[in-house]
Amino acid sequence: MTEHEPADAVRETAESIATMEIRGAATIASAAAEALAVQASKAAESGPTASDPEAFRASMRAAARTLRETRPTAVSLPNALRYVLQRMEGGEVDELRRSVVDASEAFVQQLDRAQEDLGRVGANRLADGDTVMTHCHSTDALACVEAAVEQGKSISAVVKETRPRQQGHITAERLRDVGVPVTLIVDSAARRYLDEVDHVVVGADSIAADGGVINKIGTSGLAVNARERGVPIMTAAQTIKLHPETLTGHTVEIEMRDESEVIDPEDRGSIGDIAVENPAFDVTPPRYMDAIVTEQGQFPPESIVTLMRELFGEGAAEPWAEP
Ligand SMILES: O=C(COP(=O)(O)O)[C@H](O)[C@H](O)COP(=O)(O)O
16 A cells, blocks of 8 residues: 555545535544544555555555545544544554554544533533524534433424535434424524524534634524524534634635535526525624533633633644645
8 A cells, every 4th residue: 555545445434524424523523533543454454554664654644634635614624633643653563553543542432522521511501491493413512402301301402404405304313312302494494483492502613713613504693693582502512623723813714515515406507697605614703602512611702712722732733744
């Protein structure tokens, strides 16, 4: 195996992330970490990467770049790659392999634990009898509702379908499966139903140093409406969603997806010369978000920078870059 040929499993994972078969920031992060472990095992098996530590390292960097290039917005993806590659160490291929496999396992375990911990923090904000409104499908947001249900609270949900990919349907099914009564609505009905809900709970793909929440398109409009109706809105986001590059003034790239997700290619001809745009995410300014719930407790969005600096220092390394 050469440095420019990531294992098939890495290419398959990258393809699944790009096509959204694997989706949602936390799930993308664990799939990426696991793909690096597979790459390490394959690279240690045969070819120059099996005998030359530098070729092995180069193949790991190339695999990380392949994964990094799939989708630009969820920072949990580069944070996962960074976590694993920064722990790659050893003078021999076998040591390098082991360090990558161990780091990948530790990362995935940490992710699961963090989600459980943040679920309990978020659940404390929910009271028995509350109705929550959700947007998209976020495993972190769901963890809060599930933990509240486990605490014996009776929770019901109004679930936005979330055009164009309708991830709300996944949320509706997950909530139904844990016994939460669900009402599914179209996105444009959200303001009408806000009068019937006690909390809005959303996830995040990235959180900027100023506390801005980058999440599925439509989150910012929902947040503005929730504020106007006096309904508290929280973001459930593990700390791997904190975007270290925003500490140095970078902005988060918003993914633009194909127009075929918005309009059926068969109908495209009939609408003629009309531009169709499909941004996948938007930014909710911190003043419209009541709390960011993490595994380390809840924070007002404006104070998240303190936690970010503690965890990431002043910036972000790119260990996948060629030296
Ligand atoms: O915006 C989305 C998913 O977008 P997409 O479907 O385009 O990937 C989710 O709210 C966040 O990724 C958080 O999810 P989680 O809490 O599971 O990390």
